[in-house]
Amino acid sequence: MFGISDYNLLGFTREYYLLLTMRIVVVSSCLALAFIIGRRGGYSRSVWLHALPLWIFAAGIILIVPLRPDSFSTQVTSTVVAIMAFYLLIPNLLTVAAIASVSLSIGFLWAAIIYVGISPAVTLRIGLLLVMANIVGYCALLRVEFLQRQQFTLLNEERDQNRQLQTEIAHRKSLEDQLRMVAEHDALTGVNSRGHFMKRAEALLQRSQQEKPPFCLFMIDIDHFKDVNDTWGHTCGDRVLTKVADVCRHSLRPTDIIGRFGGEEFVVALPNTDSINAQAVAERLKENVAALILEGEMSDLRLSVTIGIAVANADDDLDALITRADNMLYVGKRDGRNQVVMLN
Numbered sequence: 001m002f003g004i005s006d007y008n009l010l011g012f013t014r015e016y017y018l019l020l021t022m023r024i025v026v027v028s029s030c031l032a033l034a035f036i037i038g039r040r041g042g043y044s045r046s047v048w049l050h051a052l053p054l055w056i057f058a059a060g061i062i063l064i065v066p067l068r069p070d071s072f073s074t075q076v077t078s079t080v081v082a083i084m085a086f087y088l089l090i091p092n093l094l095t096v097a098a099i100a101s102v103s104l105s106i107g108f109l110w111a112a113i114i115y116v117g118i119s120p121a122v123t124l125r126i127g128l129l130l131v132m133a134n135i136v137g138y139c140a141l142l143r144v145e146f147l148q149r150q151q152f153t154l155l156n157e158e159r160d161q162n163r164q165l166q167t168e169i170a171h172r173k174s175l176e177d178q179l180r181m182v183a184e185h186d187a188l189t190g191v192n193s194r195g196h197f198m199k200r201a202e203a204l205l206q207r208s209q210q211e212k213p214p215f216c217l218f219m220i221d222i223d224h225f226k227d228v229n230d231t232w233g234h235t236c237g238d239r240v241l242t243k244v245a246d247v248c249r250h251s252l253r254p255t256d257i258i259g260r261f262g263g264e265e266f267v268v269a270l271p272n273t274d275s276i277n278a279q280a281v282a283e284r285l286k287e288n289v290a291a292l293i294l295e296g297e298m299s300d301l302r303l304s305v306t307i308g309i310a311v312a313n314a315d316d317d318l319d320a321l322i323t324r325a326d327n328m329l330y331v332g333k334r335d336g337r338n339q340v341v342m343l344n
Contacts, residue, residue, distance in 0.1 A: 009071075019067050026060035029053075051093070054086055054100035061104060065111035072116045076126055079108050080133045087137030094141050101137060105130040186260040188238055189245035194267075197259025201269040202318045204257070208271055215312040216278035218268035219325040220248065220285075223304045223337040225264035236298055243292055244303065251285040265329075267322065275311045275342060282307045282340040290338070304338035311342070 003020045010016040030053045061082055064075055083101045090097045109127055112118050118126070184196040192200065201217070208215035222228075222244055229237040241264065248258050248266060261267040270278055289305045308328030310321050324343065332341035 006068075015067060019064070022060055022063050022067065026056055029056045051096040051100065054090065054096065055103075057082065058100055058104040058107065062107040062111050065108065066115040069116045072112060072118075075108075076129070079104065080129060083130065083133040084137050087141040088144075090141075094138070094145055097141060098134070098138055101134050105134060186245075189242050189260055191245050191249065191266065192257060192259035194259055194261055197257060197261075197267060197269070198318065200257050201259075201267075204269055204271045205312060205316070205318055205321070208312060209314060209316075213272045214274040216270045216273045216275065217310050217312070217321050217325045218266075218270070218278070218282060218285075219261070219308040219310075219322070219329040220266040220268065221306050221329055221333065222264040223306055223333075228298075228301070232298055240294070240298075240303065243294065244289055244305065247288045247292055248285060251288050252281070267325075275309070278309050278311070279340060279342055282309055282342075286338070286340055306332040306337045307340045308332060309340065309342035 003023055006016050006019045010019070033053050033056070061075070061079055064078075065072065068075070083104060086097045086101045086104070105127075109123060109130070112126065113123060184193055185191065186193050191197075205215055222240065225237065225240070228240055241260075245258070245260070245266065248268065252258060252268065252270075255272070256268060256270050258266055258268045270281065273281070286305055286307060289303050292303055293299070294301055294303075306329055308325045308331070310325035310328060312321055328341040328343055332339045335341075
């Protein structure tokens with residue numbers, strides 16, 4: 001662009017070709033450096049590489065003085081603009097920009113004295129103008145860097161707060177999961193708590209009544225469990241409860257749900273199960289409990305369970321179904337225990 005104005009002033013002269021060559025060298029060097037900087041990256045690894053365009057640009061401005069001494073008045077303005085550009089357009093390199101700007105100022109004054117022959121008074125005025133440009137540019141870039149550091153500090157604080165918030169959210173979610181686990185599962189046996197079982201079983205019963213598949217419910221009682229507690233203590237009794245709960249889980253289908261109803265009693269809901277299949281499942285469960293072998297001081301103990309079965313009717317609610325299964329359970333306990341009882 002400057003080459004066009006140079007041609008209008010100089011024509012195809014030796015001075016014009018020198019100026020054009022200098023401008024092409026400066027622009028080509030800066031473009032090549034821009035490509036290299038883009039490939040090589042950050043300031044911390046290659047500060048010298050980021051400083052080179054400034055030195056090339058400064059050298060180009062200084063060389064215009066001997067090549068175009070007649071345009072010195074406009075070169076002063078260009079030099080001031082270049083100094084401000086060095087400071088404002090080169091972020092995070094305050095020292096490099098300051099050295100390049102001061103060097104440009106000194107080199108420009110020296111070239112003006114040598115090739116233009118400016119008087120001491122003009123030299124003083126131009127020198128003060130360049131000093132002012134350096135001071136304003138330096139303070140502006142210093143302020144920008146201060147604001148950048150402040151912004152970076154605030155950004156790091158925000159990131160730390162976000163990490164703390166995420167940690168707290170994860171901790172609270174973990175606590176919620178633990179509380180949900182405690183609320184929904186029996187702490188000793190791991191099966192559903194009574195309240196959670198009632199909620200799930202009620203939903204299954206309503207679906208069964210709407211879609212018409214069969215639905216059955218077990219009440220399971222560990223026979224002579226009080227004798228276990230009285231003989232071996234409650235710790236051994238808790239171990240028996242855990243073992244029986246494990247057997248029940250492994251004897252049932254994934255779609256069946258089991259809950260601890262209280263004490264040594266368990267309750268099981270069996271969706272899509274008719275009376276024949278329910279009795280078969282109950283017999284298998286009873287046999288699996290009878291085959292359970294305990295360790296240690298209870299190795300001679302043989303466990304058994306009594307199971308009462310109730311089959312849901314179209315108008316049953318869950319409480320009525322549990323009551324019928326419980327009645328069948330007590331019939332079995334009254335008739336000698338270790339049996340499966342279902343209302344015929």
